[in-house]
Amino acid sequence: EVQLVESGGGLVQPGGSLRLSCAASGFTVSSNYMNWVRQAPGKGLEWVSLIYSGGNTSYADSVKGRFTISRDNSKNTLYLQMNSLRAEDTAVFYCARGRAGGRFDYWGQGTLVTVSS
């Protein structure tokens, strides 16, 4: 059974850092492209970042230069390192598996990141 479990969210001050994790089971993270998607309170879905099976990465303009996506193949885990956090980064962050055609077929339960002083 495919499962994605995020962790690492919490309260952080503006300018601070946080690392999110997404532990996968039932499939191999490195064989798929993996995504981070966020949702600010009461708002819609916003794609944040992805990492392809070959290791190439892509970022939304809103996080470019501040966030870094990576994975640990030995742990079958996806990460999102978030630096220079801003109040507008406050959101629930989801990891999602990407499939052919661009659809996201499995999502984690989400982890809440709150940026506030």
Next chain:
Amino acid sequence: AIQLTQSPSSLSASVGDRVTITCRASQAISSTLAWYQQKPGKAPNLMIYDASSLESGVPSRFSGSGSGTDFTLTISSLQPEDFATYYCQQFNSYPIFGGGTKVEI
């Protein structure tokens, strides 16, 4: 950059109603459009992919259609568990989501 505009942003409907949600792209896109259902406090759930393919386990009352710039999600007979927010999504240079349509009682 391509934008996806959903309409309406919200709608009120009753159990048994036929509901149609539209997703319009700012330029012609491939038919690799997906639709997701999201309930409060839950992660999105893939319903339709490639514009008209039903994801495994999704009830047949859901259907998708469209091509070019105009796509629709139709619920043929709304059920109580269908009250949720629906998002369209496409992957061009990067993934993009529509703004969402909230289906309310």
